[in-house]
Structures are given as C-alpha cells and as structure tokens.
Amino acid sequence: MVKKVLYFHHATSLGGAPRSLSLLVKGLDRERFQPIVVMPRRVDNDAVKALFSEAGAEVLEERDIRPFHGSSVAPNHKFSGRTYAIASYPLTARCAKRVVKAVRPDLVHLNSTCMVAAAAGAHMASPKLPVIAHVREPLLSNRWGRVLAGLNRKHVNAFISIDEAGLKTLGGNNIDGTVVYNFVDEATFHTDISLGGKYKRDQAWDADEVVFLFLARVAPSNGVLELVRLVESITQKLHPAARFVIAGFPKIKTGYALEAYEATRQSTRCAALDFVETPVPLMLASDVIIAPFTEPHSARSVFEGAALGKPSLVANIPHLAELVIDGHTGKVFSWHNSDSFVSAVNELCDGDKRVQMGRNSVGFAVDNFSSGAGVERTMSVYDRMLKK
Helix, strand or coil: CCEEEEEECCCCCCCHHHHHHHHHHHHCCCCCEEEEEEEECCCCCHHHHHHHHHHCCEEEEECCCCCCCCECCCCCCCHHHHHHHHHHHHHHHHHHHHHHHHHCCCEEEECCHHHHHHHHHHHHHCCCCCEEEEECCCECCCHHHHHHHHHHHHHCCEEEECCHHHHHCCCCCCCCEEECCCCECHHHHHCCCHHHHHHHHHCCCCCCCEEEEEECCCCHHHCHHHHHHHHHHCHHHCCCCEEEEEEEECCCCCHHHHHHHHHHHHCCCEEEEECCCCCHHHHHHCCEEEECCCCCCCCHHHHHHHHCCCCEEEECCCCCHHHCCECCCEEEECCCCHHHHHHHHHHHCCHHHHHHHHHHHHHHHHHHCEHHHHHHHHHHHHHHHHHC
16 A cells, blocks of 8 residues: 655755755655655745656645754754744644645655654644654754754654764664665766766866865855865965865855855965856866865765765765765865875875775765665665554
8 A cells, every 4th residue: 555655845945955855755666655745835936846746746835834943054043043933833833733634644754853843743633643854964062952852852753864973963862763875866877977078178177187176055164265275275285286176156255155255266276166056067077076064964065976986075074974985985184184184185186096986986875875775775764664
C-alpha cells in the first residue's frame, strides 16, 4: 500500500533546502510513497513551487507556514525576528493540524528543524503520527537555540541530519538520529566536462592557473573577507599558479559583502564574480573548491564539486571536515595556523596530486553524496518509523 508523506517546507527562495527536497521527492519509489509538499503561500514562491511540482509532488500553499529560526545559517538575533517567530508558532501549529486532518498522511517530514511548529500541530491532529525533522544546519548553542532544540526533541520522533555535527546540536540524550549527507542528482556525475574548458576560455583565465573556487553566500559565517585577507598576507609563500575566485556576490553590495568585494578587487591573487545561476560550468572550469567557513555548517559546493571530480580545501570546523578525507579527497586547514593553509594550497597546486584527489572525490561522492544512495537511506528511515 502506498504511504503518503507530507513534507513541510519553510522558504520561498531557491536555496539548498528546496533543491535537496526536490531531489528526494524526485527519487522516491512511487510504488511505496506519495509525496505532498506544504509550503508558504507568498507572491515570490513560484520558482520553488515549480521545483517541487516538476519533481513530482503535489504542492499545497498555506499562508501560515512560517519558520522558527535559530541556527547558524538563520540565527534570528534581532528582537523583532524572535517576536515574529513566537507569534507565528501557534499559527503554524494550527495550520499544520488542519492540513494533517485533511491530507491524512502516514508520515510527516519537516524539511528543516525551523518547522517544528508543524510537528506540534501534526501531533495535535494525530498523536501517533511519526514526524521526522531534517537537520540542515547546526542549531545555535545560545538560549534561543536551546529553546529550538528543546521544541524539536519534544515534538519530533526522529531526525535525519546532513552530518554528525548537526545531530549533536540537538542536545539531550537518546536522540533517534540518522546521518544522510546532502546529495546531488545522479546526472551530475555524467556532466559534459568540456563545459569547463569553454567557460575558462570565455573568462580568459590562464591555462596554467590553479583556480580555487569559493561558491557560497558572501556572509561573515562563510569567511570570504577573511580568506582574501589571509591570501594577501601570505601571498609570497603561496604557489605562483594559485588563484582564488570568489563567486556569489549579490548585485547590490552593502556591509560585509561590499567590504569583501572591494578587498577582492584590490587583491593580486583574487577575482570577484557575482552570484551564478548555473554554477556547473564555473565549477568545471575551476580546479579546487574552497570553503573557508568561520562558523560550523555544511557546504553544498564541496559535495557538488566532489561529484564533478574536484577536490576541496576546507576549514577545520565541524560539518565541513566531515565532507573531506584529508589528503585523499582534499585538504583541511586551520584558521589558527596560516602555515597549514599555505601547505594545503601548495600541495593542491601539484597537478598529479590534485588529479588523484579529484578521482578519489568522485568515488567518495558516489558512496556518500549521490541522490540514489541518499534517497534509499531516507526511505529506510521512513520504513523504520512506519513499522513503529
């Protein structure tokens, strides 16, 4: 008998969370599971709605689907944001209760821990209904983050986390948690690599350059400005072929993004690119993916790059370090030791070593980051929870 899985999704922008959910929905065994996605009804939600619909889900829009943020990615530090979250909580819970009664799902899957109010509402409608929450980013260790963690432990039956470090931020004992790394579409492993050469020629990049690509949000937690400053301070120690491309700047640059942009433009080793809608050709044109994050959270570019045969250079912080086997699929450096950065960059500038690490990355990605493997592991969690 086909089981209904009701997903609660929190955002209307095209980021990592909706893309990950769309891959999961697309890969589900339709003879076993029927996906239904509930998302916020907003004027700017068309692209995300289309993403879920094209993946094969029935999509429901509800005005009162609102997140309760408290993670390193969405810290919710301002009083106004926290007031909004508290006021929205009962609205989302009542909305979820009504939707669960109407849909009558066999299982509920929150696409983020910030949708915990939907878990409370689902259990109001059906106390024995299994509810799973996806831990996509670490919850804060402050009082606000502990409140969010406590609500999740109270209302959620099991967790699927994109890394081991994320599970630990839930706190408490006896957490029912399973790690399923973020994954990429199987088609990524068969991408036409000639796209990279064309992009490189279009950019007029020197064929002898070794391009280290940063591809993420330009935000303090991602360490862009810190990376540029580090590179400039040790440029004489770095291999002469090493170049650093910072991609992800918004068109309108203010605050931290503007400061990082100006520093990048003044650098002798770095180049700036605005946000890229289609990043695969840029990734293929690059040689190494770099994630110099300063705060713990995962990096989509690392596992997408691995699927494309690109080794990574990552900061030695929780979540990131899990995505790389140091010396095998990439290198890990410490922010507290600039020599570790120099050593890692220079080793990755060695063509033979870099190529071998790239090959190793593909094998690691097949085992850990492929959508086929990720969907199977997720469905195994569904089966286990439904048996309970």
